[in-house]
Amino acid sequence: MTPQATRGAPVLLLLGLLLALYLLAPFAASVPFLFDADWHGADLAGILSATLVSVAAATTSTLLVTLGGVPLGFLLARADRARPRALFWRGIGLGVQLPLALPPLSSGVLLLFLIGYASPLGRLSGGRLTDSFVGIVLAEAFVSAPFLIVAARSAFRSLDPALLDVAATLGHAPAIVFRRVALPLCARGILAGAVLAWLRGFGEFGATAMVAYHPYSLPVFTYLAFGTEGLPAMLPVIAPTLLAALAALALLLGLERARPSWAVPAPADPAPLAAAPAGAAAGPAPALILRAGRQLDGFALAVEWRSTARRLAVLGASGSGKTMTLRVLAGLEPGAVRIGARDLGCLPPQERPLAYVPQSFGLFPHLPVGRQIAFAADSDPTLARHWSERLGLDALSGRRPDALSLGQQQRVALARALSRRDTRLLLLDEPFSALDATLRRRLGRDLLALQAETGLRTILVTHDPEEAMLLADELLLLDRGRVLQSGPVAALFARPVSEQAARLLGAVATARGVAIGPDRIAIGADVALRVSGAPLRPGPVGWAVRPYQLRVGPEGDYPATLLERGDAFDGQRRLRIRLGDAELDALADPDCPRPGLCRVSIDPEAIQVWSAG
Ligand SMILES: Nc1ncnc2c1ncn2[C@@H]1O[C@H](COP(=O)(O)OP(=O)(O)OP(=O)(O)O)[C@@H](O)[C@H]1O
Numbered sequence: 001m002t003p004q005a006t007r008g009a010p011v012l013l014l015l016g017l018l019l020a021l022y023l024l025a026p027f028a029a030s031v032p033f034l035f036d037a038d039w040h041g042a043d044l045a046g047i048l049s050a051t052l053v054s055v056a057a058a059t060t061s062t063l064l065v066t067l068g069g070v071p072l073g074f075l076l077a078r079a080d081r082a083r084p085r086a087l088f089w090r091g092i093g094l095g096v097q098l099p100l101a102l103p104p105l106s107s108g109v110l111l112l113f114l115i116g117y118a119s120p121l122g123r124l125s126g127g128r129l130t131d132s133f134v135g136i137v138l139a140e141a142f143v144s145a146p147f148l149i150v151a152a153r154s155a156f157r158s159l160d161p162a163l164l165d166v167a168a169t170l171g172h173a174p175a176i177v178f179r180r181v182a183l184p185l186c187a188r189g190i191l192a193g194a195v196l197a198w199l200r201g202f203g204e205f206g207a208t209a210m211v212a213y214h215p216y217s218l219p220v221f222t223y224l225a226f227g228t229e230g231l232p233a234m235l236p237v238i239a240p241t242l243l244a245a246l247a248a249l250a251l252l253l254g255l256e257r258a259r260p261s262w263a264v265p266a267p268a269d270p271a272p273l274a275a276a277p278a279g280a281a282a283g284p285a286p287a288l289i290l291r292a293g294r295q296l297d298g299f300a301l302a303v304e305w306r307s308t309a310r311r312l313a314v315l316g317a318s319g320s321g322k323t324m325t326l327r328v329l330a331g332l333e334p335g336a337v338r339i340g341a342r343d344l345g346c347l348p349p350q351e352r353p354l355a356y357v358p359q360s361f362g363l364f365p366h367l368p369v370g371r372q373i374a375f376a377a378d379s380d381p382t383l384a385r386h387w388s389e390r391l392g393l394d395a396l397s398g399r400r401p402d403a404l405s406l407g408q409q410q411r412v413a414l415a416r417a418l419s420r421r422d423t424r425l426l427l428l429d430e431p432f433s434a435l436d437a438t439l440r441r442r443l444g445r446d447l448l449a450l451q452a453e454t455g456l457r458t459i460l461v462t463h464d465p466e467e468a469m470l471l472a473d474e475l476l477l478l479d480r481g482r483v484l485q486s487g488p489v490a491a492l493f494a495r496p497v498s499e500q501a502a503r504l505l506g507a508v509a510t511a512r513g514v515a516i517g518p519d520r521i522a523i524g525a526d527v528a529l530r531v532s533g534a535p536l537r538p539g540p541v542g543w544a545v546r547p548y549q550l551r552v553g554p555e556g557d558y559p560a561t562l563l564e565r566g567d568a569f570d571g572q573r574r575l576r577i578r579l580g581d582a583e584l585d586a587l588a589d590p591d592c593p594r595p596g597l598c599r600v601s602i603d604p605e606a607i608q609v610w611s612a613g
Pocket residue numbers: 083296297298299316317318319320321322323324325463
């Protein structure tokens with residue numbers, strides 16, 4: 001907090017400083033007593049032995065607790081994300097924190113029920129679980145484990161789940177995903193938890209005294225020295241305790257301050273891709289069949305889709321279920337998926353022949369570009385080299401993702417996906433959403449080039465109709481988890497099923513008319529527009545046309561009235577015209593006619609028409 005931030009909050013400052021003072025005061029208060037300490041009469045051999053016992057027991061218990069606590073923290077974090085949260089894991093999450101809430105003496109009593117002389121385990125072990133080094137370790141593990149589990153759980157909870165999903169869709173089994181992605185990315189949080197657990201174990205007295213009074217650990221030895229010889233004899237015993245605590249705290253501080261060393265400024269955006277020879281494969285692909293049904297709190301997904309196109313897009317408003325549909329395809333959500341004769345629905349994500357690029361690209365923060373591209377379980381070194389070079393990533397192979405521009409990050413994600421030996425399907429979730437308009441256009445063209453070059457089937461999730469029309473031949477329009485319409489881009493564009501579908505497809509303003517022939521709509525004032533697409537049935541229709549599709553001038557197909565003429569900007573002038581009964585916006589050259597009668601031409605293919613009956 002800056003001095004300015006605390007200036008307005010004297011009460012906060014006072015309360016905070018009071019507590020800090022109280023925590024430091026005992027150290028200051030102990031200074032005069034140090035001169036009374038009985039350094040000469042100190043039992044150095046006893047202190048050394050107790051210190052060694054405590055260090056060894058705390059280290060052993062921390063290792064044991066880490067071994068089980070890290071996987072448990074991972075499972076608990078995963079269960080925290082699941083909806084609904086399983087009762088079993090909620091119970092486990094609560095139960096493993098109980099030792100935190102218990103007085104250590106009570107923990108000791110509970111442990112005696114389990115491993116004491118009279119317990120089945122105690123009898124089985126011949127009493128070796130109490131009053132022994134093993135007993136100290138068990139007591140320390142019991143009281144210190146929650147520190148490690150809570151730290152690991154919160155470290156794993158802060159991990160971006162998309163990274164685990166991507167690693168799975170790159171062919172890795174859950175255990176490998178845990179080892180290669182989750183563990184390295186959460187190592188600092190886990191290490192901090194381990195240091196806390198070690199400190200807690202090292203200083204443990206109550207439970208240890210109940211379970212294993214012998215051999216003396218440092219806290220028990222300190223208590224003994226105080227009880228038999230008083231404060232002066234106890235002071236030398238505190239020295240190793242303080243030293244160990246300071247060393248552990250220094251380690252904790254070091255962990256907090258440690259910053260990844262790879263942070264270097266992001267370079268400029270990549271140059272556009274050079275044109276490449278087209279088409280490994282063209283024409284229709286094996287039929288893709290998707291059936292997804294999902295019932296969540298406040299949202300239901302019910303999608304059925306069949307397509308043989310190679311370039312597909314899922315288009316819909318925010319929250320319509322686009323990402324979920326893609327995740328069903330990737331095997332990250334349940335659903336039936338088939339490609340040709342191959343049933344993918346029964347395969348886990350790591351066994352599906354596809355690559356999934358989530359919205360944030362899903363690059364692993366701890367891996368440099370070179371290892372990132374080769375990360376897939378079935379990564380082909382020849383393909384990896386090819387795509388690294390083709391996408392201009394060779395010079396960046398040593399950089400980690402936070403030292404890359406967004407455009408470069410996207411290329412790394414694509415190179416990683418394309419380097420898999422058996423990728424049949426490339427799933428792209430809003431690949432351009434984080435980019436500005438210029439980069440969006442450029443990377444859109446890059447992707448177009450890649451589609452032509454690889455012939456790979458791509459499914460693009462987007463809410464941008466322009467992007468969908470550029471990069472897809474077939475569309476799936478979603479609305480609140482349901483299919484609004486699906487089919488070839490041109491057919492959907494010409495004949496959206498409803499005004500809502502037309503708006504999703506980019507219609508800004510809509511108007512009413514009447515179909516008077518298979519390719520004619522009357523829009524009032526004796527104007528009948530010629531339209532393209534499937535033959536129309538007579539009856540009321542809605543229609544729309546984009547402003548830049550209207551050509552306004554002295555010549556043209558239809559009579560209209562120019563109502564307003566806006567200021568010229570960026571080589572264009574915005575006009576307001578009346579065409580039939582509709583008032584529409586149009587874009588024209590700056591030197592277009594003045595308000596008054598004019599003529600308008602519209603390409604029939606640029607007019608969207610839907611039944612409004
Ligand atoms: N685990 C969940 N539990 C309950 N609802 C969820 C869960 N995950 C997603 N949803 C809901 O499902 C709906 C669809 O989500 P989805 O991410 O597929 O939408 P989208 O169309 O991709 O949206 P956007 O364009 O904003 O990314 C949303 O309303 C979301 O709130």
